[in-house]
Amino acid sequence: MSLLGQTLLVAVTAIIISILPSYFKTSYPVPEIFGTVAPGFEDVRDVFRENFELGWDKNEGGSAFAVYHKGEKVVDIWAGFADQEAKMLWKENTMSVLYSTTKGLSAICIAMLADRGLLDFKKPVAHYWPEFAQKGKENVTVEMLMEHEAGLPIISEKMTFDLIKDHDSLDKALAATAPLWQPGTAMGYHMVSIGFYVDALVRRVDPKGRTVGRFFQEEVAEPFGIDAYIGTPKEEVYRISRAIFVQPSVLDIIHALLTSHVYRALFYGYVLGNSKLTVDVVENCGELGKTERLVDPDILSLEMPAVNGVGTARGVAKLYGILANGGKLDNKTLLSENIIKAYANDRRKLMQDLVLFGFPNKWKYGMDIDPEPGKDGNLFGTAGLGGQIGYADPNEGIGYGFVTRTNAALSLQWLDPRLRRLRESVLSAIAKKR
DSSP states (O other): OOHHHHHHHHHHHHHHHHHHHHHHSOOOOOOOEEEEEOTTOHHHHHHHHHHHHTTSSOTTSEEEEEEEETTEEEEEEEEEEEETTTTEEOOTTOBEEOGGGHHHHHHHHHHHHHHTTSOOTTSBHHHHOGGGOOTTOTTOBHHHHHTTOSSOSSOSSOOOHHHHHOHHHHHHHHHTOOOSSOTTSOBOOOTTHHHHHHHHHHHHHSTTOOOHHHHHIIIIIHHHTOOEEESOOGGGGGGBOOOEEEOOOHHHHHHHHHHOHHHHHHHHHHHTTTTHHHHHHHHHTGGGGOGGGTTOHHHHTSOOTTTOEEEOHHHHHHHHHHHHTTSEETTEESSOHHHHHHHHTOOOOOEEBTTTTTOEEOEETTEEEEOOTTSSSOEEEEEOGGGOEEEEETTTTEEEEEEESEEETTOOGGGSHHHHHHHHHHHHHHHHHO
16 A cells, blocks of 8 residues: 555544544433523533533533623533432532632632732742741742742652641641752642642731631632632532542543644653652642542541632632633722733743643643633633633633533543533634624
């Protein structure tokens, strides 16, 4: 066979395999879709339903999706179970554990302190926290820390729930940690540790000495009407959905590898053995890595500011909707134009994440930055385990929030098929309204 023939055969085979998942997925019973969409956004609700029909979302699971556009709520929909075993349907006020989407809530608190002149991203962390200046961390700036360049994804002690309850002991362990690389020269995801460093910094910078969870509640959630928590009051735990974790099928994996160069890069990094640091980071999480514990009210009430925030899709979308439209709501300022421009206008190149198998990414002041080819501003926000997201699109004035108890193993930011399809439907609806 000629080289051209071989090339065509490979191309045709790839195309066929890439569409097989859609045809071989079981036809699932579709749960009733609740909530509202504004006129012109009906297709978004249809795509939300199709995600269940195609099996990207599971009928035994539950999810919610919300969108704010130019300050107005245009999508607020939900479906499925909050807890199938208990036969509890997802309701209007159901919250989900946000996992790493919590990092965005914490980052907003740090940015607010910077806006108030209480913190400078360019100054060393040790300027605010003198004990931090040991083991080669003397020149680590707040900016390096928030952008996962400090070399601190593993702390000096394995994390336990008892340790994080004791701020003095935890702070000593954080301060005694030596960087894994020269700070500022590389980037590696501080999966869990970043939240505790942020909390230690907030407690020292905030004039009232509040934890990051308390600061978020009093300065963000209550004044701006955001239904989310870092450290959930026990009287609110009944609203939290019970997570399920879905293993990918072979066809899911094939589909991911054929349709995304990012998944291919992650796969090759894993196959080539670039996973030791990732394993070490996960092992250092200790008890905190046991996600099944995040149904225990005692654990949910703890503040783990990188991983155990909770919220509704509506609350998350509203929060990022404010940021996507200048940072103000009514007469209140959430974040200044300068901070928002720093997120939206960051033009640095993507970096290879040392912890996540070389995944190309970058952070700005604690926000994940997602460049938009051909557009002026970046998307910014944070994504969580299994499909949770909170992002702002300043180009279109959109705030997105998606929460789910159906945690998909191949979910990764906007590469999750559920999220990619929903976002495309939102952008299409907005384009039609112009």
